[in-house]
Amino acid sequence: MVKPVPSHQLPHRYPPPLGSKARSLAMASLNQSLAIALGLLSGMALPVGATSAPLIAPDARDGGSPAMQNKQDPSAPPIPPQPPNLPRAITPDETGIVGLTPAPSDNVGIGHLRPAVSTLGNSSGATGASWLRGVALPIYPSPDSDHWGWLINGWLVPNDAPPLAIGRDATFSMVQTEAQAYAFPVLEIRPDGWFRFQYTQAGAAWAHRSHLGLGTLSLTLERWEISMKEATRLEFRRPGLSQPMRLAPNNAAPLQALVGPNSIMRPLAVEGDWLRVRVTQPALGCAPLPGSSTAEGWVRWRNDTDIPLVWFPANEC
Structure with missing residues (x-):
């Protein structure tokens, strides 16, 4: 089992230089996968404070309704193949999930990525981050890039690299939006269906609305104005x-x-x-x-x- 590796302890050779020594060659592949997963390789992901793109598209304040998300778009990316050796579904280790109560200065974006049915009071027991065991979401470095990997069955699975158990092998960042529910902050929503969400303290990934229903548990995008009112x-x-x-x-x-x-x-x-x-x-x-x-x-x-x-x-x- 690989212990969770915080972003500040990643090897020196992955930018930005963070001063830690390289691990052995036998661990090089896993370290590289983890570095990419944490969004620290150049061009792979933008940190929360990045300002290279507007946080809100001009016509994107739609509340994140499921009908809008599931509408077929001819420009939507094709569904990529799932990992050939799909890990069994696991419940994430919540000791490796940080940032649940954001500090006053933290940027929590414009909304959140959560289960389509609220987990609060849900008899299925999908509380905390346990709902991630039912998720299947392909993720991308950018809307114009090739598919990078999957959030699936409670794992982060890069293409052609070992899977990483969420909260156990890699520290993830989520926010608590109600007494029993955790969610990913959404930083940007585009009119063409692409959205960017934060999943580690240093990294973000892109996904597409047309892929929110691929798992046994469907997802939805909800803007903060909807969450605050309800x-x-x-x-x-x-x-x-x-x-x-x-x-x-x-x-x-x-x-x-x-x-x-x-x-x-x-x-x-x-x-x-x-x-x-x-x-x-x-x-x-x-x-x-x-x-x-x-x-x-x-x-x-x-x-x-x-x-x-x-x-x-x-x-x-």
Whole structure:
């Protein structure tokens, strides 16, 4: 079994130079596969902060409906052949999955890649990252490149290289979007069906919407505005700071109240970058404290660069 290899420990010969010594020649093939998988080879993947392409295509704010994803497109790439020696389905080792609660400065993109049916409360037990055992998704370095490999049966399988067990052989990066569900941040969605998602702290891959239903579990793309509106409750990503709640969804509207860190914030509606919420404060966790009050108003849920200002609490009420 190969232990998870963080990106900062990859061999020196894979750019960018990271200072670690080369492993033995017997491990060269696996190291190269892992380096590519982590998106660290030149031109293979873009880090989260890369700005070589717009994060949002001009007409791509469609909410990620399954009907749009499964619509046949004559320009869609053909389905590549699956690995000849397909590994048996496994549940990813969640000790090797990082980044579940993003820091306030982390770029979580414009939405997420998740199971088509929400895992929360699902009797199938597809919680956490366990849904990856039912996924079959071909991935690419770019929309114009040849097929690179598969996310399949809980494995990352490069072409002509040993498979890597997600969370065991390679550290993966996901975000927790509700109490029991993990997902991949989506960084870009193009009108032609291609999308780019982050799967390690340093690397991203491309996939196509027409391939989201190839596994035993179908996938969907969901933009954050849909997720925020349908969430049970939300909290601000900058802890400890009170945030303004206004009477209307614009910065010039009168201030209605300040939403403190000890509050229960439930979403009601989305209008552009603004979220109508019902706020009860003060509160301790999910319980209002004696003397608490409830008010409704508008808070800014997304900044000018489309980065969410609110997030999903880690604990379920």
